[in-house]
Amino acid sequence: MNLVLTVTVLIAMALAYQVGLARSKAVATGGERLHSRPGYYGVLVALWCGLPALLLFGLWSLFQDSIIEILVVRQLPVEFASLGEQELQALLRRISALASGRGLVGEVEAFEVSAAEHMARLGSLGNLIMVASMAVVAVLGLLGARRHVTPRLKARNHIERLIMLLLALSSGVAILTTVGIVLSMIGEAIHFFRYVSPVEFFFGTVWNPRFSTAGSGTQGQFGLLPLLWGTLMVSIIALLVAIPLGLMTAIYMAEYAPAWLRSVAKPIIEILAGIPTIVYGFFALVVIGPFLSGLGEMIGISIRATSALTAGLVMGIMIIPFVSSLSDDIITQVPKALRDGALGLGATKSESIRQVVLPAALPGIVGAFLLAASRAIGETMIVVLAAGNNPALHANPFEAVSTITVTIVNQLTGDMDFSSPQSLVAFALGLTLFVITLGLNVIALVVVRKYRQQYE
Numbered sequence: 448m449n450l451v452l453t454v455t456v457l458i459a460m461a462l463a464y465q466v467g468l469a470r471s472k473a474v475a476t477g478g479e480r481l482h483s484r485p486g487y488y489g490v491l492v493a494l495w496c497g498l499p500a501l502l503l504f505g506l507w508s509l510f511q512d513s514i515i516e517i518l519v520v521r522q523l524p525v526e527f528a529s530l531g532e533q534e535l536q537a538l539l540r541r542i543s544a545l546a547s548g549r550g551l552v553g554e555v556e557a558f559e560v561s562a563a564e565h566m567a568r569l570g571s572l573g574n575l576i577m578v579a580s581m582a583v584v585a586v587l588g589l590l591g592a593r594r595h596v597t598p599r600l601k602a603r604n605h606i607e608r609l610i611m612l613l614l615a616l617s618s619g620v621a622i623l624t625t626v627g628i629v630l631s632m633i634g635e636a637i638h639f640f641r642y643v644s645p646v647e648f649f650f651g652t653v654w655n656p657r658f659s660t661a662g663s664g665t666q667g668q669f670g671l672l673p674l675l676w677g678t679l680m681v682s683i684i685a686l687l688v689a690i691p692l693g694l695m696t697a698i699y700m701a702e703y704a705p706a707w708l709r710s711v712a713k714p715i716i717e718i719l720a721g722i723p724t725i726v727y728g729f730f731a732l733v734v735i736g737p738f739l740s741g742l743g744e745m746i747g748i749s750i751r752a753t754s755a756l757t758a759g760l761v762m763g764i765m766i767i768p769f770v771s772s773l774s775d776d777i778i779t780q781v782p783k784a785l786r787d788g789a790l791g792l793g794a795t796k797s798e799s800i801r802q803v804v805l806p807a808a809l810p811g812i813v814g815a816f817l818l819a820a821s822r823a824i825g826e827t828m829i830v831v832l833a834a835g836n837n838p839a840l841h842a843n844p845f846e847a848v849s850t851i852t853v854t855i856v857n858q859l860t861g862d863m864d865f866s867s868p869q870s871l872v873a874f875a876l877g878l879t880l881f882v883i884t885l886g887l888n889v890i891a892l893v894v895v896r897k898y899r900q901q902y903e
Contacts, residue, residue: 452578545559650672657869692771697773700775765829
């Protein structure tokens with residue numbers, strides 16, 4: 448029903464647009480010049496018709512269930528007035544299941560059937576009231592807006608202010624969401640640090656988040672350094688694969704490739720970014736890992752099928768489009784006058800690329816590298832399947848490692864007590880990832896500002 452109402456309101460807004468458009472044209476025939484183009488008046492009438500109805504629909508959808516539950520609770524027998532909050536919610540879930548026609552496990556009491564019927568009647572009545580209210584509000588908005596369509600109405604200014612308000616609200620939602628995520632992580636991380644010392648967490652070299660012995664009161668070891676080093680090792684291997692291949696691909700596509708080849712090859716390369724990461728992880732586990740292990744046996748080197756090298760290689764293939772596509776776009780934006788000037792001074796094409804084009808495009812290329820690094824550091828599924836799970840501090844890329852993202856998955860999976868340090872540590876790890884990404888952004892911003900002043 449919600450979808451039907453939404454579509455109905457959108458159709459009404461389309462009709463209101465035509466009404467406003469026709470009204471503005473009729474007013475303009477009187478000889479007085481309109482302040483705005485007729486389309487602005489149509490949009491203004493459509494918004495006055497649809498937005499109040501949609502707002503009423505949203506508020507009613509938000510509070511309808513709570514109001515109905517309160518009314519149903521008042522109709523319950525007197526002996527249920529002393530139920531606790533959890534028991535009452537469980538009873539309401541049973542009644543709601545009966546009202547919606549779903550089956551229940553166990554015997555159904557007579558009062559539950561009566562309450563379910565009452566809830567169904569209230570729901571139907573509420574829907575009728577909502578539909579009628581929305582219709583009245585939409586008609587009143589349409590008539591009022593149509594009456595105010597005059598040559599002196601500054602419809603364009605109203606629409607522009609509304610668009611600015613919507614843009615500001617969108618920006619506010621994004622900012623508040625980020626702030627909320629950070630504050631939630633900080634709050635839970637502070638709770639975690641009540642159990643584990645920050646010094647032990649940030650500088651510990653052993654990761655073993657388990658209680659040592661039953662009844663001993665001692666907790667496991669939560670050293671971050673093995674996880675941080677595993678994350679950096681896999682990310683470095685991925686960047687060593689993605690940055691050279693991606694940058695050289697971008698240079699070829701932007702400077703050397705003919706137009707027909709570029710139009711075909713670039714979309715094919717960008718398809719790599721659209722492949723689900725679970726597919727990459729399965730590919731690494733089934734194909735790349737055994738291949739590297741067999742190759743190591745041939746040359747006398749022990750390479751595990753699940754290792755930092757396996758995860759890094761596949762992750763590097765995955766983030767090649769992030770480097771190549773962005774770098775290609777930046778390189779093609781370098782003014783042709785710089786290339787012509789270098790060639791006019793006697794430089795070869797390769798020299799002009801190395802000494803003129805790439806330095807001029809360096810801020811954007813650094814941004815592409817940053818995006819690739821952030822993508823590598825935050826990747827989860829590939830390292831879950833291909834890196835193994837060995838939170839040990841070693842420098843051998845042929846052995847299994849554990850990363851921060853893998854550990855977050857492990858600590859929040861299963862039947863866990865979310866008030867224990869074994870679960871709260873996931874928020875401390877997430878906050879650490881956030882700080883690392885923020886540091887990369889700051890470094891990139893400094894580089895961009897420095898070279899932008901030089902080449903603009």
